[in-house]
Amino acid sequence: MSDNNLPPVPQGASPLPPVPPVPPAPSAPVPPVPPVQSYPGVPQFQPQPPQFTQPQPQFTQAQPPQFQPQPGARKSRKGLIVGISIAAAVLILGGGGLAVAGASISSSVAPDAQVKEFLQDLVDGRAEAALEVMGEKPSGLLTDEAYNASANHITDFTVGKAKTTGDTSIVTAKITQGGTSYTQEFELAKAGKTFVVFDTWQLQSLPLGVVDVQVQGPAGLAVQVDGNAIDVADGSSLRAFPGDYEVSVVDDSDLFDAEPATANVVGLSDDAAGSVATAAVTTTLTEAGTAAARSAVDAYVDGCVAQQSLAPTGCGFGARAQDGVSYSNIRWTLTVRPTYSVGDWAGNGWSVTTETAGTLDVVADSVDGAGRSGQSGTTLSNYRPVGTVSVVDGALTFSSSVLPF
Known part of the structure; x- marks a missing residue:
């Protein structure tokens, strides 16, 4: 028969196993003692080094376990709450930053x-x-x-x-x-x-203002705006931002000068007041050009006088024939040469008007229906050439605007 009783505890023995001794705590490093400042007449005290004693092991009676809340658990919960609070604050601050960034982006693309x-x-x-x-x-x-x-x-x-x-x-x-x-x-x-x-x-694209370039001078002149070459082959209306634009032409002729013109564009829309600005570049004949113009009219008149016709072609003057009479050997004579005034550009050339009228005489051999022959003639006393002179192949040429006779 087995014995279920525990063996008796020997005399002098503790009912619980002995508690192992607690090892001594490591000594903390002693900080250096600052020097003592001496004051005259005051007793001085010398600092004493700290005294350390070796802790002695303590033996306590083991107590049955108690079920009580542990301070460590409470501390951990507090730490968790603090951590959650910090995280929430970070989220709030982050949301604010996103809001600021969003407002900035929205504003930049508005x-x-x-x-x-x-x-x-x-x-x-x-x-x-x-x-x-x-x-x-x-x-x-x-x-x-x-x-x-x-x-x-x-x-x-x-x-x-x-x-x-x-x-x-x-x-x-x-x-x-x-x-x-x-x-x-x-x-x-x-x-x-x-x-x-x-x-x-x-x-959206704006109509913008327009510089309307008009060159009052010979065709083919190179156009510049503020010294920069501009191609006006596709039209004379050039879109422009608000500003003043000086339009000029380039020429190397000694016959005429070209005065620049300034277009004042005000506004960004072609229906705004002042946004459509015309720059009309005006060319005027020089002294040499005016003399050349008069010479061109004289050459025209002389060419007309040289024609042996009662109505010279393209000349604007002539003599009427009598019915039943035939004429031959027709001869025109300029007995008084007209004088001319050369003015501004007029559409396709510089205008020419007559200051003093000229006189033309015409004579011809004539034969009537009865076979009688003789000489016929008449006088035109108010001959006034009118027209324009323009540059053709570098020279001035006159064109009459008077209707043919």
Whole structure:
């Protein structure tokens, strides 16, 4: 039969196993003692080094386990709460940052921002950048070179709030150009989205102002605007940003001079007051050109007088034949030469008018129906050539505007 009783505890023995001794705590490094400052007449105290005693092992009676909340668990929960609070704060701050960033993006792509960018480019002399905002490419006077060579640009502006309806937005700006202020309306169309949620807008092309180039002079003259060559082969109306544009022509002739003309473009729309500006370059004959013009008229008259016809071709004068009479050996004589006045360009040449009239005599051999022969003649006492002189192959030529006889 087995014995289930525990063996008796020997005398003097503890009912529990002995607690192992606690190892002594490592000694903390002793900080250096600062030097003591001496004061005269005051007793001095010497610092004593700290005394350390070797901790003695303590033996305590083991207690049955107690079920009580542990301080460590409470501390951990507090740490968790603090951590959650910090995380929430980070989320709040992050959300605020996103809101600020979102507002910044939205503002940068807003309709009024596009208008501000466009106008600031013009103030700063960046014509091609302004065109890019409108989605256009440089051409004609719409280049940095042509724009910066002109004068009297936009100097200031104020942009109002956009009025948006559906996919269209209207922005009105007040613009200052030199001593003039005016309002300009801009239309923008919705172009898409950026960052998924923010609408983007495209500034619609403006009609812009127009420099209407008119050269009052011979055909084929090279045109310059503010010293820059401009091709006007496709038309004389050139779109332009607000400004003053000086139009001139290039010629190497000593027969005439060309006076430059300035087109003052005010506004960004072709229906604005002053936005369609005409630059009429006027050419005038020089002293040498005026003399050449008179010589050209004389040559014309002499050519007419040399024709052996009662009605010289293209000359505007003549003598009428009598019925039943035939004429031969017709001879014109300029007994008094007319004098001329040469004026301004008149459509296709410089105008020529007669100051003093000339006199023409004509004689011819004649035979009537009865076979009688003799000499016939008459006098034209108020001969007045009228027309224009123009440059042909580098020389001046006269063209009569008088109806044929």
